[in-house]
Amino acid sequence: MGKSKPDKKLLIGIGISLFFLFLLFRKIDFAKLLAALSEMDYRYLILAVLLTFMSYFFRAVRWRFLLAPMKRIRMRSLFSATIIGYMANNLLPARLGEFVRAYALGEKEALDTSAVFATLVLDRLFDGFTVILMLVVTFFTVKLPAGMEKIQDGLVMGGYLTLAFYVAVITFILILKKQTVRTLKITAWLLRPFPARVSEKVIPVLGSFIEGLRLSARPVDVFFLLSSSIVIWTFAVLALYAVLCSFGITLPITASMFIMVFLVFAVMVPASPGFVGTYHFACVTALAAFNVISERALSVALIAHGINFFPVILAGFYYLWRDKLSLSEVTEKSSQRETRSE
Numbered sequence: 001m002g003k004s005k006p007d008k009k010l011l012i013g014i015g016i017s018l019f020f021l022f023l024l025f026r027k028i029d030f031a032k033l034l035a036a037l038s039e040m041d042y043r044y045l046i047l048a049v050l051l052t053f054m055s056y057f058f059r060a061v062r063w064r065f066l067l068a069p070m071k072r073i074r075m076r077s078l079f080s081a082t083i084i085g086y087m088a089n090n091l092l093p094a095r096l097g098e099f100v101r102a103y104a105l106g107e108k109e110a111l112d113t114s115a116v117f118a119t120l121v122l123d124r125l126f127d128g129f130t131v132i133l134m135l136v137v138t139f140f141t142v143k144l145p146a147g148m149e150k151i152q153d154g155l156v157m158g159g160y161l162t163l164a165f166y167v168a169v170i171t172f173i174l175i176l177k178k179q180t181v182r183t184l185k186i187t188a189w190l191l192r193p194f195p196a197r198v199s200e201k202v203i204p205v206l207g208s209f210i211e212g213l214r215l216s217a218r219p220v221d222v223f224f225l226l227s228s229s230i231v232i233w234t235f236a237v238l239a240l241y242a243v244l245c246s247f248g249i250t251l252p253i254t255a256s257m258f259i260m261v262f263l264v265f266a267v268m269v270p271a272s273p274g275f276v277g278t279y280h281f282a283c284v285t286a287l288a289a290f291n292v293i294s295e296r297a298l299s300v301a302l303i304a305h306g307i308n309f310f311p312v313i314l315a316g317f318y319y320l321w322r323d324k325l326s327l328s329e330v331t332e333k334s335s336q337r338e339t340r341s342e
Helices: 008-025 030-039 043-067 075-091 097-109 113-141 149-178 180-190 196-211 219-246 253-266 278-288 294-322 327-341
Strands: none
Touching: 008 278, 030 294, 043 075, 043 113, 043 219, 043 294, 075 097, 075 294, 075 327, 097 113, 097 327, 113 149, 113 219, 113 253, 149 180, 180 196, 219 253, 219 294, 253 278, 278 294, 294 327
């Protein structure tokens, strides 16, 4: 039997994680780190875990509305598939969790996995829009400590640029939906200076995306989609706020939003499974803007990451057992789906 080739994406991700872990720990006083962890109020952790799972529950609610044109699905199935998918993101490389999530629901509800995965593209789109909206609000409302006026001015400028980007993306999608053929032709023309393989990848992806862009036209469904997106991220921000409270860090809720934006961008960076290193570095960097010392900031990062890591993994394995699925099976099927989509 031939030796399997090492996964280059996984190796690169591990390398990036190790690099950020090195940056984090090279100047840390471990005695102060342990002291910060020992002083935390663990009662807030229960609240943070509950708020985190409420965020996942409303992700399942939003997914139900995205799947409505296809089939009306029970919340029991949607929530279990959602947790299984996020568990897989914590354990598997290359964000396979999205494919795992689609496969888990498709198997349970006898749905075409490709069609289910198309709804997750919309799911991520709503996440992106909500995060950008949160980013804009944060840039205009967060107040940094004295001495950081230049950073504050930079945040406001970033707010204007992000708002412009947000409007541009929405406009492009609306035009793409209404004038698909013409927009794809213009896009292909704009990509002509680049290698042909770029256009060969981008155009089919845009075409598939717009073909799968099937939203319910009912105003009530659109309202609930937008509302659930805001609720999802509200619970996520409150969970982070609870972690800050557990360490006695008294900052306004806008500071938690500011940190959350950093964390969202951190998980976009290729890293090892579970976003180890990049997540922690982003959290410490964001807290440094509020003059939180490195050891306490790293303590917050470790606990916040642990809350999004260990409880989700335990719940994910429970739902795999309950739904009579195996991690190896869903991983293999999802990997095949990812390979076909590339």
